[in-house]
Ligand SMILES: [Zn+2]
């Protein structure tokens with residue numbers, strides 16, 4: 001039955017054990033790479049089993065559109081998986097560097113980010129009872145301006161363009177655009193929900209509670225916990241704080257707000 005295969009044609013049969021085996025393999029290929037196939041043929045073919053017995057087997061053959069990019073080990077799926085992993089690492093790193101070095105530092109030409117974030121957002125909202133915003137005037141200073149989202153997503157794609165150009169793997173660009181857009185949308189939405197809780201469904205999850213505690217500590221100490229969506233880079237760069245060493249006035253514990261006080265009851269107030 002192996003002779004049925006060629007570079008651009010795959011076969012399957014339903015009348016023998018071998019045929020069933022090939023059917024399973026082909027089903028996997030069609031499932032993953034269906035866009036690569038342009039033609040499907042069903043024929044009956046006389047095949048030889050064990051060198052002396054002839055049987056008829058059902059042969060289904062498909063022609064691949066791009067035979068070099070779609071093989072049994074399915075590199076497209078592997079590249080998408082690799083693209084998602086790289087994008088996650090890239091987004092958490094971009095978020096960390098942007099937050100620490102642009103939103104918390106004066107950078108020539110980008111002062112608006114420093115003024116809007118450090119001078120306004122952090123000055124109006126601290127890690128205490130002011131963390132939850134009730135004043136509509138202050139509410140305006142929770143979100144980034146609308147135009148900042150597409151700008152940030154566009155900037156994240158500049159290095160990815162180079163990777164795509166040299167690797168000729170457009171799947172990286174596609175994965176990266178989608179993932180970065182989702183990541184920074186999540187950043188904005190989660191950050192908004194953290195400062196303006198309304199018992200939304202997302203606020204009831206354990207992950208949100210952890211991330212909310214992470215961000216409360218950032219408002220308590222601006223030099224720590226720069227990530228909002230995924231604290232991976234805080235962990236790698238040594239800026240992660242899970243609990244402070246001294247007691248501090250935090251927002252009321254309950255719902256999406258965890259108890260962030262030191263475990264040691266002897267700790268002095270900050
Ligand atoms: Zn905030």
Ligand SMILES: [Zn+2]
Nearest residue numbers: 099117218222
């Ligand atoms: Zn900040």
